[in-house]
Amino acid sequence: MALVHAGPAHSQFYDAPAMPESDQPENVAPAAREPPEPEDFRGGRAPRPNDAFIAVMGVTGSGKSSFISLCSGKAVRIGHTLEACTAIVDVYAYDMSPDQTVYLIDTPGFDDTNKSDTEVLSEIAVWLGSSYKSKILLSGIIYLHRITDVRMQGSAKKNLLMFKQLCGQDALKQVILVTTMWDKVSQEEGKRREDELIHTSEFWGWMVSKGSSVRRHGHNESSAKELVHQLIGHSNCITTDLQKQLIDENLTLDQTSAGRELKSELLKEQEKxxxxxxxxxxxxxxxxxxxxxxxxxxxxxxxxxxxxxxxxVEQDTVALRFNMESLISQRDIRLGKLQQKMYDEQNAHTAQIKEMKEKVDILANRLSTEYMHSELEHHHKKLKPWPCRKGKLAFSISMAGVYYTCISPVITRCNEGPGQTPASGSKQLRSVFLGKKCGESPTWLARYSDGVEMSENLKVEYPRLQEALATHGVDHLKTCTLGPNQTYYARWKSSWSSNVPDNLKNTLKIYDPKKRDGARIVTVGLGYDGAYVIAYRNSRGVKPSHGFTYGLKGHYQALREILSKKKNLKIVAITLNPENATDFILIWEEKATKGKSYRMQCYSQYETVIKEVETWWNWR
Ligand SMILES: Nc1nc2c(ncn2[C@@H]2O[C@H](COP(=O)(O)OP(=O)(O)OP(=O)(O)O)[C@@H](O)[C@H]2O)c(=O)[nH]1
Ligand SMILES: [Mg+2]
Known part of the structure; x- marks a missing residue:
């Protein structure tokens, strides 16, 4: 939001907590401070002789922030309601040329809906006073007025009065009186009001007679920049009466011309x-x-x-009795409070967003689970079971991203990898394990009846598996799973190897085939974000048993639904898509009237993959 603030107020705003109000002795000036460094007003940059400072003033809603935004190209908070928008003096810089930066000073208007006029005057006084003390002079002032205002009264009149007083006669030659919102009035009506402003002494007449110029702003960048150009085209700088009186004459705010004007307004109000x-x-x-x-x-x-x-009103009158130092300290307190308010609002907002996000997540989870479930039910009905009287049938399934390879006793179906090339002679493709996508294709490892083959990039994508294959050999490789981030699980006839997080490795150890009473791992699925499913079988005990364990990290909801409901599932093959948090293929064995049968469920974000996998399964 702000680029730079007045020196000490700036540092207090960002670094130090505001002093509680009760700790501030009323109306007593705090110890004198060092004048702020010029860098404080230039966003930490060293002052350069060509740099120009221009204050933009005017009644609330006259278009000050919009003007600055058009000129500087910076995001300035612009009000779109009747509420006053700019609360503190903010400075926005833009480079006019490599050796000239223009600093536009956005100011709050009097008759602010949220701040008293005393606070507004103090705010402006602190900036003008501090910058002047640091030898930073204004190149000019742009005073904005809505041409849509039918009469010069109320806040517009009060603003103008205050402006004249704080500016002073000497500075008027470097003031441009600018009318805005021409797009909202007819030219004739606008011209009539403009003439009235210029020719009425108590409106703009007197200022024009002292050298102020009058311009129209077309609500576009070039019009805004032209106005700025007019002020920086020469080296004349101005000192406003408010600066002279506060700094050179060391007056308190209520003794300055602007302060006296406001005090008399307050007095009138108090009397009323x-x-x-x-x-x-x-x-x-x-x-x-x-x-x-x-x-x-x-x-x-x-x-x-x-x-x-x-x-x-009494408090506001008292608050005018401060000198420059006290004004700065009062402003620090105001900024501290403002900062606290913003901080509280931000915290409340963050908490609200978090709460809403949690609710949305819960809803989305529920919806997607329900959707997936109904989808699966729908697909499942179309799927024929594979009956098997004796022994067991071998299936190999694997998916990664949009790729899949499915092998059944009668057909191999895939959209990429070794399954596409029909095995010749006695060489038979037994299983394909797909992994991380590399370029346009997935990484893969294929097990044939007479050995193992792998894609070129396997050593790059799964270097530890490559080492394990070199150590254990490929002849007796039984199964393998390629997960995300170089994770894998591989089992040989009497050994195994993996690259998985420690907790999963410990789980895998329970099923170490070398342990006498240990169960044997049938299949492992390694998925997105560390999700896994391990299916095991123990044929050595008194009662042959089977089971599975899983940790899906809150993903693969449809699979979780199945696994949590069918605790006794005899999983024979599983694959989790390592590239997303939803897709899987699961094959399990069920008891049938004669022998047993195999069933399959598949979920994929890609409708074609579901169709292909189902066609594969139903192919008999
Ligand atoms: N149609 C039209 N709208 C304008 C023009 N200039 C500003 N506005 C609109 O007027 C409203 C107030 O503009 P701001 O730039 O926030 O006014 P401000 O002087 O900074 O107001 P405060 O910060 O409250 O003192 C916004 O909705 C602007 O989009 C203009 O020339 N034409
Ligand atoms: Mg504003």
Whole structure:
């Protein structure tokens, strides 16, 4: 948001916690501080002689921030409601040329919905005063006014009065009075109002007679830059009355011309509320006399409201009695509070987002599980079981990304890899293990009746497996799984090897085939984000047993549904897609009336893969 702030206020805003209000002795100037460094006003850059500082002022909603945004190309917070938007003085820089940076100073307007006029004047005074103390002079001031304003009254009038006072006569020659929002009025109407502004002495007339120029802003970049150019085209710099009075004459804010103007406004306001309070109190006395309790209660509320208003005006008047040092310290407190407020709002916002995200996740999980489940049910109905009277049938399934290879006793189906080349002679393809995609193709390892073959890139994508194959040989390789991030599991006739996280390695150790009573791993699925499924069988015990264990890390929801419901599943083959958190193929054995049968379920994000796998399964 802000590029630079006035020196000490800036550092307090970002570094030090605000001092609690009660700790601040009222109306007492704190110890004098060092003047802020010029770098504080230049985003830490060293001052350069050509750099220009231009203040942009005007009533709330006149288009100050929009103007600065158009000029600097920076994201400036722009208001789109009736609420005042710019709360503190902000500085935005843009490079006019390699040796000239223009600093545009965005200011809050008087009659701010959230801040008192005293706070606005103090805010502007702190910036102007501190920069002047650091020998930074303004090249000029751009004062914006909406041409859509029918009359010069209310906040527009008050703003103008305050502006004239804080600016002072000497600086007026470097002031451009700019009308905005021309796109919202007819040319005739706009021209009429413009003439009225220029020719009425108490509006712009007097300022124009002292050298201020009048321009129209077309609400586009070139128009904005042209106005800036007009002010930096020469080396004249200005010192406003507010700067002279605060710094050179060391006056308190209420002694400056702008402060005096505001003080008289506050006094008028105080008198107005005091008069009304007096009237209400009169009416209350009358209501008490008449024993009209209802009226008395209603009047009490109005009285309290007026009392608060008067107290506020009094506080605002007191707050004007500060000199420059106290103003800075007061501003630090204000900024501290503002920062705390923003911080609290941000925290509340983050907490809200987190809560909503959790709810969305739960809903999305539920929906996708339900969807996948209904999809699976639908597909499952179309799938024929594979009956088997004796012995066992060999299936090999593997998927990675969009690739799949499925091998059954009667057909091999795949969309990439060795399954595409029909085995010749006595050489038979037994299984294919697909892994990480490399370029356009997946990495693969294929087991044939007479040995093992692998893709070129296996040694790059799975270097530890390559080493293990060199150590254990390829002749007795029974099964293998290629997971994401170089993870793998490989089992030979009497040994095994893996590259998996320690916790999974410990689980695998339980099923070490070398252990006498150990179970034997039938198949391992290694998936996305460390998800795994291990199916095992123990044929050595009194009762042959089988089972599986899994950790799906909150992924593969449809598979989790199946595994959590069918605790006794006799898994014979599984593959988890290592490249996404949903896809899998699962084959298991079931008891049938005559012997047993094999069943399969497949889920893939790719509809074609599901169709292909189902066709493969039903091929008899
Ligand atoms: N149509 C039109 N809208 C404009 C123009 N200039 C500004 N606006 C709009 O007027 C509204 C107020 O503009 P801001 O730039 O936030 O005004 P501001 O002077 O910075 O206001 P505060 O920060 O509250 O003091 C925004 O909705 C702008 O998009 C203009 O020339 N034409
Ligand atoms: Mg603004």
């Amino acid at each position: 509320w005091a008069k009304r309070l007096h009237e209400v109190e009169e009416q209350m006395r009358e209501a008490i006399k008449q024993r009209d309790q209802e009226a008395e209660e209603a009047l009490k509320e109005v009285r309290d409201e007026y009392t608060v208003k008067i107290q506020r």
